[in-house]
Amino acid sequence: MNDTQIIKILASIIAQSAPLMLAVTGETITERGGVINLSLDGTMLLSAMTGFVVALQSNLMLEGMGITGNMLPVLLGFAAAALVGILAALLIAWGSIRLRQDQVAIGFVLTLLLADMANFLGQNHTRIPGPSVAYMPIPLLKDIPALGPMFFSHNLAIYFAFLVVGLAWWWTYKTQPGLRLRGVGDRPESAFARGIKVNRLRYIYTAIGGALVGIAGATYSLSIKLGWSDNHILGIGWIALAIVIFGGWHPVRGAFGAILYGATKALATVLQQAFPEVPVVLFNSLQWLLMLGVLLLAGSKGLQRLVDIVPRPLQRPLARSLRVAAPQSLGKVFVEE
Amino acid sequence: MQKRHTLYTAMLALAVILLLSACQQADAPATTEPAPTEEVTEAPVMTEEPTEEPTAEVTEEMPEELIFGMVLVGPKNDHGWSQAHFEAGQYVEQNIEGAKMIVFESLNSADKPEATLEGVVSDMVDQGATLIITTSDEFEEDTTTVAGLHPDVTFINASGDDTWDQRQDTTVSPPANLGNVMGRMEYMKAVAGCSAALATETGSVAYLGPLINHETLRLASSAYLGARYCYENYRGEDPDSLTFTVTWIGFWFNIPGVTLDPTEVTNQFFDSGADVVISGIDTTEGIVVASQRAEKGERVFAVPYDYQGACDTAPDICLGVPFFNWGPAYLDIAQSLQDGTWEQSFDWLGPDWPDLTNKDTSHVGWVDGPGLLEEWKTNLDAFISGQADGSINVWTGPINLQDGTEYVAEGAVATDPEIWYLPQLLEGMIGASE
Numbered sequence A: 001m002n003d004t005q006i007i008k009i010l011a012s013i014i015a016q017s018a019p020l021m022l023a024v025t026g027e028t029i030t031e032r033g034g035v036i037n038l039s040l041d042g043t044m045l046l047s048a049m050t051g052f053v054v055a056l057q058s059n060l061m062l063e064g065m066g067i068t069g070n071m072l073p074v075l076l077g078f079a080a081a082a083l084v085g086i087l088a089a090l091l092i093a094w095g096s097i098r099l100r101q102d103q104v105a106i107g108f109v110l111t112l113l114l115a116d117m118a119n120f121l122g123q124n125h126t127r128i129p130g131p132s133v134a135y136m137p138i139p140l141l142k143d144i145p146a147l148g149p150m151f152f153s154h155n156l157a158i159y160f161a162f163l164v165v166g167l168a169w170w171w172t173y174k175t176q177p178g179l180r181l182r183g184v185g186d187r188p189e190s191a192f193a194r195g196i197k198v199n200r201l202r203y204i205y206t207a208i209g210g211a212l213v214g215i216a217g218a219t220y221s222l223s224i225k226l227g228w229s230d231n232h233i234l235g236i237g238w239i240a241l242a243i244v245i246f247g248g249w250h251p252v253r254g255a256f257g258a259i260l261y262g263a264t265k266a267l268a269t270v271l272q273q274a275f276p277e278v279p280v281v282l283f284n285s286l287q288w289l290l291m292l293g294v295l296l297l298a299g300s301k302g303l304q305r306l307v308d309i310v311p312r313p314l315q316r317p318l319a320r321s322l323r324v325a326a327p328q329s330l331g332k333v334f335v336e337e
Numbered sequence B: 001m002q003k004r005h006t007l008y009t010a011m012l013a014l015a016v017i018l019l020l021s022a023c024q025q026a027d028a029p030a031t032t033e034p035a036p037t038e039e040v041t042e043a044p045v046m047t048e049e050p051t052e053e054p055t056a057e058v059t060e061e062m063p064e065e066l067i068f069g070m071v072l073v074g075p076k077n078d079h080g081w082s083q084a085h086f087e088a089g090q091y092v093e094q095n096i097e098g099a100k101m102i103v104f105e106s107l108n109s110a111d112k113p114e115a116t117l118e119g120v121v122s123d124m125v126d127q128g129a130t131l132i133i134t135t136s137d138e139f140e141e142d143t144t145t146v147a148g149l150h151p152d153v154t155f156i157n158a159s160g161d162d163t164w165d166q167r168q169d170t171t172v173s174p175p176a177n178l179g180n181v182m183g184r185m186e187y188m189k190a191v192a193g194c195s196a197a198l199a200t201e202t203g204s205v206a207y208l209g210p211l212i213n214h215e216t217l218r219l220a221s222s223a224y225l226g227a228r229y230c231y232e233n234y235r236g237e238d239p240d241s242l243t244f245t246v247t248w249i250g251f252w253f254n255i256p257g258v259t260l261d262p263t264e265v266t267n268q269f270f271d272s273g274a275d276v277v278i279s280g281i282d283t284t285e286g287i288v289v290a291s292q293r294a295e296k297g298e299r300v301f302a303v304p305y306d307y308q309g310a311c312d313t314a315p316d317i318c319l320g321v322p323f324f325n326w327g328p329a330y331l332d333i334a335q336s337l338q339d340g341t342w343e344q345s346f347d348w349l350g351p352d353w354p355d356l357t358n359k360d361t362s363h364v365g366w367v368d369g370p371g372l373l374e375e376w377k378t379n380l381d382a383f384i385s386g387q388a389d390g391s392i393n394v395w396t397g398p399i400n401l402q403d404g405t406e407y408v409a410e411g412a413v414a415t416d417p418e419i420w421y422l423p424q425l426l427e428g429m430i431g432a433s434e
Helices: A003-032 A040-064 A071-098 A103-121 A147-151 A156-174 A176-186 A188-193 A198-224 A236-246 A251-274 A280-284 A286-298 A302-309 A312-322 B002-027 B046-052 B056-060 B081-095 B117-126 B137-149 B185-199 B214-233 B262-271 B285-295 B308-313 B327-338 B374-389 B416-420
Strands: B031-033 B066-071 B099-104 B131-134 B154-158 B178-183 B204-209 B243-248 B276-279 B301-303 B320-324 B346-349 B364-368 B406-408
Touching: A003 A040, A003 A147, A003 A156, A003 A176, A003 A198, A003 A236, A003 A251, A003 B262, A040 A071, A040 A103, A040 A198, A040 A236, A071 A103, A071 A198, A156 A176, A156 A198, A156 A251, A176 A188, A176 A198, A188 A198, A198 A236, A236 A251, A236 A286, A251 A280, A251 A286, A251 B243, A251 B262, A280 A286, A302 A312, B066 B081, B066 B117, B066 B327, B081 B099, B081 B320, B081 B327, B099 B117, B117 B131, B117 B137, B131 B137, B131 B327, B137 B154, B137 B178, B154 B327, B178 B327, B185 B204, B185 B214, B185 B276, B185 B301, B185 B320, B185 B364, B185 B374, B204 B214, B204 B262, B214 B243, B214 B374, B214 B416, B243 B262, B262 B276, B262 B285, B276 B285, B285 B301, B285 B308, B301 B320, B308 B320, B308 B364, B327 B346, B364 B374
Parallel strands: B066 B099, B066 B131, B131 B154, B154 B178, B178 B346, B204 B243, B204 B276, B276 B301
Antiparallel strands: B031 B099, B320 B364
């Protein structure tokens, strides 16, 4: 395998990790606010289907009106998918905040419902070609050796995912509203005492997170796994939920986890060819072994030993970056009174 | 508080109703498909058959209703393996008056972990099915077991070999009401391999494999042998310089978190230098990814699988499709059951060479894709003609297994059992064999 091929593989890993990064970032924002949206799998399936069908139908309609080009239909598809994500997320927030019911239970039932709805509603649009996000390499940047093909030779959906991760990090850790977001997820009582409308913020961030999850679903059907089929991306939502924990509820670490997940899957393909004598099933489970290993390591004394090995000035930042701590009020109902 | 409670109850009830209705519609555990009215004129209609019977008594009888079950491993609209079977069932409905198909889709542990073949078959028998076709090697073992439980029902397992008198596993005692049917896809996979060898510029062809078993090993290997033949004889290249990589995703279609993702695998094929991907899985990811890469300006091609219309997904980069046409085989079985002549058999059915796309006669076929250039087509047609008249047989030795063991001696031709039970990939192929 030569350098060009390795760069191409890395570029593919990055592109294919983008929707997972979006979903992980969306859920990280939601959970940072204290709400668990467990409906990710169903939401992503329904939004993938909705995004594709809306793009397909609007494209046909616009063509009938003499308007050609994929851009508008694809944008409409993403908008519809975001709306699906928002509605699902708000249903969970409403059930939790207003009705004071168990978020996990609502989310679990909802994910089953939405997955079946996606298959049912999308059955007439299975495996047919439709519009997709156009390839859009960035002039000049795409020509940078190695980095150009890896990061700047994709489409807008992929660039958007990276932008969202950066924005989420900046918003969460570098702004006052971000501080309030973390406050309502960690110590809602204190936040409320300081005059923050905890539940209103939770609605808002749950909706924003849901929108990103919806966009992630549509990124699959309009950019990565083009079109719609039964159970098109079934299971990806659960993977995203696992990566949120793996990422320690941090947008950048979550994005790293998504790319790592993609890389282990790519590695499984490479290893299958390199070691034909090893049963292929083993390589397919690589990503789970890796995640399990990291999660166990993060919760054990082994992590401290790892930190102790590095030079002293690096110990604090490394320990901080590896720390896994859930928002303290995650999943807990807060009564404003 | 009371108001909130009522609201919650209403919401929960709505959710349950929606869930149940969606499940009913989407899963459709066993629905009777109405016979399509289209295309009836294209196929031979069997209504005249009773008049050929010797006695007047028979001609006066109303045609007996035939209810048959079709158990699919994937959805009926997968544009692949399962859809080909489903459409074959429709073909039977069109050609036998009163025939009705009961379909059960997506019987696999990922989609319906709670469902078993035994349960599905019981439901179908309760609905009056007298013939049940199970359409995957995944069902082979269970079909043999279930057939023993329902001796009055005839079972056909597609791609299994339990009833073959040359079967490898002689410990199996197939019940008398079980039959097997399979198409000789080896020929068409060789055509697929040939088309890839004609089109490749990088000298690297990739094969998107499902799981590893005898069937998939022999089909991938047939594609390889076809590719080698054409690379050498039509391109004038050294066949040993052709790179042929097989990656197995782990199942017949993508199951996130369980299998390798065929979208990612196909991307990796192209990233690693392959410019033609031949699909061996039930679904269309190979051609979809190829179309994405072509849109980026890459010169790549795809050969999808299973379903005649698979090229429609991305015609411009499609070299052609090897496909199954189960209709004639199922029609024969259904007719022989109706007239009482059915006997247990293992049918490994070939193409109608002069007319590979004839839906009434050819059990397997090949259709050229729009991406196949005219210059390649000439050679491909010659290859097909050579296979038809026997002057080309890619399974002619010397053929070695991947580990170097001689499998077919120089000048010898592989026997049917040798082809069916191929134990490994062949020497020269890159990929896992177990």
